[in-house]
Amino acid sequence: MSWPLVPASEIMVKRGGSLNPAKFPEETFELLSIPAFDKDKPEILKGAEIGSSKNCIEPGDVLLSKIVPHIRRCWVVPEKGDYRQIGSGEWIIFRDERFDPGFLKHYFTSELFHRQFMNTVAGVGGSLVRARPAGVERIEIPLPPLEEQKRIATILDKADAIRRKRQQAIQLTDEFLRAVFLDMFGDPVTNPKGWEISHLGNLVKVVSGATPSKSNDSFWDGNFPWVSPKDMKVWELHDSIDKVSEIAFEKTNLKKLPERSVLIVVRGMILAHTVPVGINSVPVAINQDVKAFITNEKILPEFLVWFLKSQQENILAKVSSSAHGTKRLELSDLLGLSVMVPDKKLQIKFLKIIRGFRRACGFWEIGEETTFKLFQSLGKEAFGGKI
Numbered sequence: 001m002s003w004p005l006v007p008a009s010e011i012m013v014k015r016g017g018s019l020n021p022a023k024f025p026e027e028t029f030e031l032l033s034i035p036a037f038d039k040d041k042p043e044i045l046k047g048a049e050i051g052s053s054k055n056c057i058e059p060g061d062v063l064l065s066k067i068v069p070h071i072r073r074c075w076v077v078p079e080k081g082d083y084r085q086i087g088s089g090e091w092i093i094f095r096d097e098r099f100d101p102g103f104l105k106h107y108f109t110s111e112l113f114h115r116q117f118m119n120t121v122a123g124v125g126g127s128l129v130r131a132r133p134a135g136v137e138r139i140e141i142p143l144p145p146l147e148e149q150k151r152i153a154t155i156l157d158k159a160d161a162i163r164r165k166r167q168q169a170i171q172l173t174d175e176f177l178r179a180v181f182l183d184m185f186g187d188p189v190t191n192p193k194g195w196e197i198s199h200l201g202n203l204v205k206v207v208s209g210a211t212p213s214k215s216n217d218s219f220w221d222g223n224f225p226w227v228s229p230k231d232m233k234v235w236e237l238h239d240s241i242d243k244v245s246e247i248a249f250e251k252t253n254l255k256k257l258p259e260r261s262v263l264i265v266v267r268g269m270i271l272a273h274t275v276p277v278g279i280n281s282v283p284v285a286i287n288q289d290v291k292a293f294i295t296n297e298k299i300l301p302e303f304l305v306w307f308l309k310s311q312q313e314n315i316l317a318k319v320s321s322s323a324h325g326t327k328r329l330e331l332s333d334l335l336g337l338s339v340m341v342p343d344k345k346l347q348i349k350f351l352k353i354i355r356g357f358r359r360a361c362g363f364w365e366i367g368e369e370t371t372f373k374l375f376q377s378l379g380k381e382a383f384g385g386k387i
Contacts, residue, residue: 003143005141005142011094017056027047028082031086034073054089055089059085061101063091069130070230072109075091103150104141106156118131203296206335208288208292219247228241237280262308263293266334302354307340
């Protein structure tokens with residue numbers, strides 16, 4: 001089915017007005033910021049707490065984040081409550097009566113739009129990467145009849161709700177396994193059970209990653225998972241967004257990592273969306289922003305993952321910023337981390353609990369990335385007029 005196409009420039013709000021909350025220090029505002037999106041809830045703040053000027057927004061506006069665009073942040077402004085609504089300057093604002101806000105939200109997070117959106121990106125890396133509105137203006141958006149838009153949005157809302165429930169189930173699983181870990185091994189900070197302590201560098205071999213040239217299509221015409229920070233959404237990785245070919249391994253210094261390698265994001269981490277520590281259930285390659293740790297005979301990789309997860313706050317406290325604002329972890333800090341080394345039999349018992357729990361939870365057999373791809377496939381069919 002072919003629908004009319006509308007340039008994004010026609011529906012972008014370019015002169016919607018701005019407001020400086022500092023001029024209203026005692027007034028309470030509803031602020032839709034990037035951090036608020038990550039918490040899935042607008043911030044309720046006094047003008048004095050906000051400071052800099054913000055954009056005026058209206059209920060039903062569709063907000064698309066310019067910063068770190070691969071995360072696909074898109075928000076529909078909710079119905080107005082008791083306070084004036086304002087939005088961060090990092091949003092591109094869309095408003096048009098011809099479009100259903102829910103339809104636009106799903107289209108802006110679809111692969112169809114995202115590929116074009118990423119072509120508008122400029123910046124040196126990390127939080128300095130931004131989509132350029134002037135480039136976004138040229139992207140064309142399909143315009144089905146309004147009732148058809150609402151039908152598509154309803155279908156995708158239901159599918160997304162199922163995907164989110166699965167994510168919640170994984171979070172509950174994480175909480176359970178964290179409790180089991182603490183019960184079996186004790187608090188890693190105080191080490192009440194008196195386990196042997198060793199530096200991480202004495203327990204692992206480090207493998208670094210690389211990015212094959214993006215200009216060589218033959219490197220990316222394959223099926224081997226290539227993991228970057230954007231793939232680190234859950235602690236156990238089954239897949240990746242990008243894939244590389246065998247040629248990439250033959251002609252570059254890219255390395256294949258075995259299953260059960262411990263993966264740590266060391267640079268470019270977006271803490272609201274990135275799990276700093278993970279383990280791969282299939283062989284993978286990694287980019288330069290991730291380090292792989294191959295454990296020796298003294299420690300099981302699953303135990304190390306959960307130890308590092310329990311130490312996440314301490315690890316993140318070592319995060320520093322480069323001159324370009326990119327967050328990173330120094331390898332020397334990681335290798336100097338003190339790690340408790342419990343009895344190997346107890347570590348094996350913990351591994352058996354993890355595997356037993358995995359078998360009991362069928363949803364774990366489908367990776368987070370696979371679930372995301374299924375949702376994107378449904379969106380592709382919807383925006384192609386095939387559902």
